[in-house]
Amino acid sequence: MIMKIRNRFLLAASALLVCLAASAQVHRMDIDLKKVGAPIQSTMYGIFFEDINYAADGGLYAELVKNRSFEFPNDPLQGWKAFGTVEVWNDGPFERCPHYVRLVDPGHPHKWTGLDNEGFFGIGVKGGDTYRFTVWARVPDGGASELRIELVNTASMGEDQFVCQEPLKIAGKEWKQYEVILKPDTTLEKAVLRIFLVGDRKTVDLEHVSLFPTDTWMGHRNGMRKDLAQALADLKPGIFRFPGGCIVEGTDLATRYNWKNTVGPVENRPINENRWEYTFPHRFFPDYYQSYGLGFFEFFQLSEEIGSEPLPILSCGLACQFQNDDLSAHCPVDELQPFIQDALDLIEFANGPVTSTWGKVRADMGHPAPFNLKYIGIGNEQWDPLYPEHLEPFVQAIRAAYPDIKIVGSSGPNSEGEQFDYLWPEMKRLGADLVDEHFYRPEKWFLAQGARYDNYDRKGPKVFAGEYACHGAGRKFNHFHASLLEAAFMTTIERNADIVHMATYAPLFAHVEGWQWRPDLIWFDNLRSMRTASWHVQHLYGEYKGQNVLTLKMNGVNVTGAEGQDGLFASAVKDGDKVYVKVINTSEKPQSVEFAFNGLKKKEIVKAVERIDFTSGLLYEDNTLDVPDRITPVKAAFAGEGKSLTAAVPPQCFTIFILER
Numbered sequence: 001m002i003m004k005i006r007n008r009f010l011l012a013a014s015a016l017l018v019c020l021a022a023s024a025q026v027h028r029m030d031i032d033l034k035k036v037g038a039p040i041q042s043t044m045y046g047i048f049f050e051d052i053n054y055a056a057d058g059g060l061y062a063e064l065v066k067n068r069s070f071e072f073p074n075d076p077l078q079g080w081k082a083f084g085t086v087e088v089w090n091d092g093p094f095e096r097c098p099h100y101v102r103l104v105d106p107g108h109p110h111k112w113t114g115l116d117n118e119g120f121f122g123i124g125v126k127g128g129d130t131y132r133f134t135v136w137a138r139v140p141d142g143g144a145s146e147l148r149i150e151l152v153n154t155a156s157m158g159e160d161q162f163v164c165q166e167p168l169k170i171a172g173k174e175w176k177q178y179e180v181i182l183k184p185d186t187t188l189e190k191a192v193l194r195i196f197l198v199g200d201r202k203t204v205d206l207e208h209v210s211l212f213p214t215d216t217w218m219g220h221r222n223g224m225r226k227d228l229a230q231a232l233a234d235l236k237p238g239i240f241r242f243p244g245g246c247i248v249e250g251t252d253l254a255t256r257y258n259w260k261n262t263v264g265p266v267e268n269r270p271i272n273e274n275r276w277e278y279t280f281p282h283r284f285f286p287d288y289y290q291s292y293g294l295g296f297f298e299f300f301q302l303s304e305e306i307g308s309e310p311l312p313i314l315s316c317g318l319a320c321q322f323q324n325d326d327l328s329a330h331c332p333v334d335e336l337q338p339f340i341q342d343a344l345d346l347i348e349f350a351n352g353p354v355t356s357t358w359g360k361v362r363a364d365m366g367h368p369a370p371f372n373l374k375y376i377g378i379g380n381e382q383w384d385p386l387y388p389e390h391l392e393p394f395v396q397a398i399r400a401a402y403p404d405i406k407i408v409g410s411s412g413p414n415s416e417g418e419q420f421d422y423l424w425p426e427m428k429r430l431g432a433d434l435v436d437e438h439f440y441r442p443e444k445w446f447l448a449q450g451a452r453y454d455n456y457d458r459k460g461p462k463v464f465a466g467e468y469a470c471h472g473a474g475r476k477f478n479h480f481h482a483s484l485l486e487a488a489f490m491t492t493i494e495r496n497a498d499i500v501h502m503a504t505y506a507p508l509f510a511h512v513e514g515w516q517w518r519p520d521l522i523w524f525d526n527l528r529s530m531r532t533a534s535w536h537v538q539h540l541y542g543e544y545k546g547q548n549v550l551t552l553k554m555n556g557v558n559v560t561g562a563e564g565q566d567g568l569f570a571s572a573v574k575d576g577d578k579v580y581v582k583v584i585n586t587s588e589k590p591q592s593v594e595f596a597f598n599g600l601k602k603k604e605i606v607k608a609v610e611r612i613d614f615t616s617g618l619l620y621e622d623n624t625l626d627v628p629d630r631i632t633p634v635k636a637a638f639a640g641e642g643k644s645l646t647a648a649v650p651p652q653c654f655t656i657f658i659l660e661r
């Protein structure tokens, strides 16, 4: 990550210090170096993935063709423009994706048969890069036929519309997969994939038409978009929650996320509805489906590659409770067995030997070694007695079969209140290992939550802050100030690492043309991506996670933005000989702080190493795709040594002080 040392900043900081010395109160923070506190779990800071805002298809999943299997239920040709004589058939080679298209001679030498695919808000291609076009095809009457595959700029004023074209010969009556590499000479954000029937124009059948960049994350053929996967890897996330979110539950049980449909050959993964197509009619996306190309195998594989513990969340047999008042929408408790079996089978898919039914599926997909799954969540935003009733048989079955797997339960959709107060004791009664809390809340809430976990029950389940983001009042979009308050809030997570074991900001991704929900952590278009201020906060916490909590107090109490603390929030951790002190000044004034170290030996001192300041004059703005690095943390020198150190914290700034013993 780019952190620039700016002399300009140093000068400003020293000027600030002079001013402060003359006028302001010094906030003394006592840091106890003797008493090493709770370990910070490796899972502490992580990521939450849901296919919302085109996060999967059209986003992280690098497939560029929309409706590649002609399975969109309202119109098998949605996303396609057919020309000439194109027929849709449904007795194809893939049982669960039976549709395919037949291209037939248009009947006149001056006419053409073929198809255009529009991609997801267009097809983004980079000039000079290579793209793998694949298709399952046959010549139903035998013999050979010929296609021409093009990437096209339909807006071109040039002589040709295409930016590359390649011939592709199809031969024989049997379905086979064909491949051709395309190399556009121009960068286009919104190219179109065009397929022409050429040559003798012998009838040809096409199924599962796919186009991927060859340069995917880790080079996987069914791979992820490299820049987006890199933005995840750079966070060094300790935990990776998947696949949501509300899509776990389904608007009805038939459309819940069904992990078993997401594994095995991609050609045979049936598509599913995506509830984010219609959840907000004011941001409606009638072509939003889940191809399941980014399924559970890809999730486990990516978790492994970026060093995260995977955390699958599965349906507990309750359809989305926001969308269903009618009890008949849910699975009765005494009919839950198939849902419970799904959970047990998922654990077997992840961890089972290659000789087991689901372990073999994993091995056949190319990963004979187990994925070493340790956690599973059952239910997303559930509430009322319905939830514990449904969860209980899952807990019993998972405990019996897999006693080492840690189970995550839910505290419902709210950060406090009746449902929350009811569910926490219920989760404790059922013996959940962690409880998932969600809070999309305004500034006021974040400012008031600096001590949230200080007095939590130490004997209950651990906390998973599973979905959170500051949703500014009247400012429900990404901006620096929201990220500052998230940083302030995260001090209570860090300080209470003995009970908070996981925290994931949500949602993760958003396509600039396809979002339903904001703010989000990472934005992208078809070619570019941008890491938000909130991403930088997550990154800083992950990078300076430390190993153990240290006690840090001001006038004997935690620094939580409480009355009389001048908008300051703080926490400290130890990392070997290093100490990281995080101070968030949420006020509009510069603040002077003094770190006083207790527990040092007589001759021992602490040295200042450097500081990282994260602030912005653009309080209600964020990075953009055009200027992706305008709000980034800045490393600066921080000098001094002794039994105490003083420093200035600029207004509305998140500073990490790096010290050495």
Ligand code: AHR
Pocket (backbone or CB within 6 Å): 050, 052, 244, 245, 246, 247, 380, 381, 413, 438, 467, 506, 507, 517
């Ligand atoms: O993150 C977006 C949505 O917020 C999730 O799907 C849901 O769990 C929560 O309500």
